[in-house]
Each structure stands twice: as C-alpha cells, then as structure tokens.
Amino acid sequence: MGKVKIGIIGTGSISNMHMAGYNRLKNVEVVAACDISEERVKEFAKTYNIPNTFTDYNEMLKMTEIEAVSVTAWNNIHAPASIAALNAGKHVLCEKPLALNAAQAGEMVEAAKKSGKILMVGFCRRFGDNAVALKNIIDNGDLGNIYYAKAGCLRRWGNPGGWFSDKQRSGGGPVIDLGVHMIDLIRYLSGKPKVVSVTASAFHHMGMKPEVKGIQKYNSADYSEYNDVEDCAASLIKFDNGMTLFFETSWVQNRKEDRLYLELFGDKAGAKMEPEFELYENKYDYLRDSKPLLDPNGSSFEHNFVQEIKHFISCIADGAECLNPAEDGLELMKIIDAIYQSAETGHEVIIN
Numbered sequence: 001m002g003k004v005k006i007g008i009i010g011t012g013s014i015s016n017m018h019m020a021g022y023n024r025l026k027n028v029e030v031v032a033a034c035d036i037s038e039e040r041v042k043e044f045a046k047t048y049n050i051p052n053t054f055t056d057y058n059e060m061l062k063m064t065e066i067e068a069v070s071v072t073a074w075n076n077i078h079a080p081a082s083i084a085a086l087n088a089g090k091h092v093l094c095e096k097p098l099a100l101n102a103a104q105a106g107e108m109v110e111a112a113k114k115s116g117k118i119l120m121v122g123f124c125r126r127f128g129d130n131a132v133a134l135k136n137i138i139d140n141g142d143l144g145n146i147y148y149a150k151a152g153c154l155r156r157w158g159n160p161g162g163w164f165s166d167k168q169r170s171g172g173g174p175v176i177d178l179g180v181h182m183i184d185l186i187r188y189l190s191g192k193p194k195v196v197s198v199t200a201s202a203f204h205h206m207g208m209k210p211e212v213k214g215i216q217k218y219n220s221a222d223y224s225e226y227n228d229v230e231d232c233a234a235s236l237i238k239f240d241n242g243m244t245l246f247f248e249t250s251w252v253q254n255r256k257e258d259r260l261y262l263e264l265f266g267d268k269a270g271a272k273m274e275p276e277f278e279l280y281e282n283k284y285d286y287l288r289d290s291k292p293l294l295d296p297n298g299s300s301f302e303h304n305f306v307q308e309i310k311h312f313i314s315c316i317a318d319g320a321e322c323l324n325p326a327e328d329g330l331e332l333m334k335i336i337d338a339i340y341q342s343a344e345t346g347h348e349v350i351i352n
C-alpha cells in the first residue's frame, strides 16, 4: 500500500503539532497545505518541505491524490472545510471544538455518514498516558459507580486574543476552547453518558486588559485585542447515568495561579487525573491512596498529538475503529450550547 497523502487546512500554531505526528510516520506524506495567509502557508511549506500550497481549501481539495486532511483553522472554518473535504471524498481529522455549535456539528456528522469517510474530532487529551491508564482502571470497574466529577481549567491571565476572542469566529471563550477538553475527558472516562441538563453562569467582567505586563501566554497567529466572549464560567452538568459534573474555566480571573484539575468520585474508589494521578479507596477498613507510575512525558502536549495522529492514520491505513468519532464532538457541542444558553437565560437547560 502507498503512502497516505495528507493536506493541511490552516497553518497556524496547532498545525505544527499535527506535523509532529505526521512526520513521525513512514506511511504518510503531507502533500499540500492551505491558509488564507499566503505568506504563512508558504513559510509553513518551506519548513516542512510540502510541495503544494493554496489559499483556498476548495482548490486544494481538487487534488485527487489527497486521501485525508487535518482541519486546523479557526473554529468557524471547521464545519465548512470538513464538509467540503468529506464531499470531496477525503477523511478528516478536525480540531476541537468540532464546530461553533451543535447544529453545525450535526451537519458534519451527516456529511461523514453520506460520504462513508472518517470524521475524527481532535480530542487529543484522550491519548495521554494518564487518560489511557485511568480509562483502563475505570473500565475494569475499580471506581465502581461514578456519581460525581469535578473538572477545571483556570487561567489567571490567558486570553489568546485574535479569532479566539471574536465570538463570530470562535463560538465563545474558555468554555468552547478549554471546556471541550475537560468535559470530553469526563464523559469519555465515565463511559460516554449523555447530557440531560445544564445550569451555568458565564462572566464578562475582565476583558483583555492588554496593558498588563510580564506575562507569557498562548496567542492566536493574528493577535488582536477585540474581545466579545466570556472571561470565565461555572456549570453543573447532569448525565443520564446519574453522574453530576461541576466544571469551571477561565481565561482571565483574579486568582493566584493557573489551575488544572480533574477528579472522578465512584462508590468503590475516587480518582484524580490532574494535576497528578492518584487513586483513593477504602481497603480492608483503611483508607488507601495509590499512585500508578506513569511515563513523565507520556501526557505531554506533543505526545498526545503524536498519538492522536498515529491513531487517525491507523484508522485510514489499517481500518482501526475510530476512538474519537464525530458523534462525540456533536455530544460535546450540545453541552457547550446548553452552557451558553443557561448562562444567557439564567435558567436550567433540559436536553432530551
């Protein structure tokens, strides 16, 4: 079998992580790249030795040799570019969030079904060694019935600006950006329950505050200070397996430091996956803490992407079952929509 030929749509920051994955695989060749910024796509092609560049993805998708694409552009481009790629007969790995909202995500799922091609969503954190280990522990029943979970991804001063803080292009702030990873992890680890209700608040009190000095943060490729999204949000999400999740997130919040945490509470044991991996239980009438020894680099940002890309190619080349199907991205978008709806109306949102 020949090499799997890839095209990249969007050559900003995160496309470099996709390249880190593709470049490690002998059966892959990235043959084309596209960005609306001609300068950026040419630079990217030069760095990675990619022979074809485009500024319109519809033109790139005419290349019959391309078998699959990575969609690594702004969130509002995910749906149109993925649907165009699927209609052109390409497999798609689309970055998270799958779309701006559930309606768009539903159209993407339909397009994938019609085309018979793979539409995988970039929930890269599922591929970290910590998530893989915890999923295995949970699937073996060690936590028992998981009835409560807590997750947070909190930044003190980290609004990436540019398209990220422009609702039209991003769909929202930290909820749709950071929240998709955290809420997805909880759903994935606990057996993909379906959401039944959401109560949330979102706050818009801080803004960009560009005058603040001395901070290092992730910025979008085309940084600007326009900002019409939430600074932070908190939510209570209930699922059809009886589990309740408390989730909070911020890009900007007057807090001492950034914080990442993810905890699941079962009737046999509890587990913390972030900031460190620990298990808590009652064994022979004594409370016991345990700590599986994991590869310290096995859950790094780059590692997760490399594993994700490896899996995407394995789905295409070996027929492996896709671990991150678009349906999971759609389920997440229903939750994200409900968080924003509840925050706006001040009421609980019930999802049938």
Ligand SMILES: NC(=O)c1ccc[n+]([C@@H]2O[C@H](COP(=O)([O-])OP(=O)(O)OC[C@H]3O[C@@H](n4cnc5c(N)ncnc54)[C@H](O)[C@@H]3O)[C@@H](O)[C@H]2O)c1
Pocket: 009, 010, 011, 012, 013, 014, 015, 034, 035, 036, 037, 040, 055, 057, 072, 073, 074, 075, 077, 095, 096, 097, 122, 124, 162, 163, 177, 219, 220, 221, 222
């Ligand atoms: N999985 C993760 O942990 C993770 C981390 C960061 C970003 N992301 C996601 O990756 C995507 C890109 O984020 P980023 O940080 O690389 O942003 P970025 O601003 O660095 O790059 C986005 C690129 O998309 C290009 N673009 C916009 N419209 C386009 C179009 N119609 N056709 C082709 N290119 C187009 C822009 O010109 C820009 O170069 C977002 O959806 C983001 O949510 C995921």
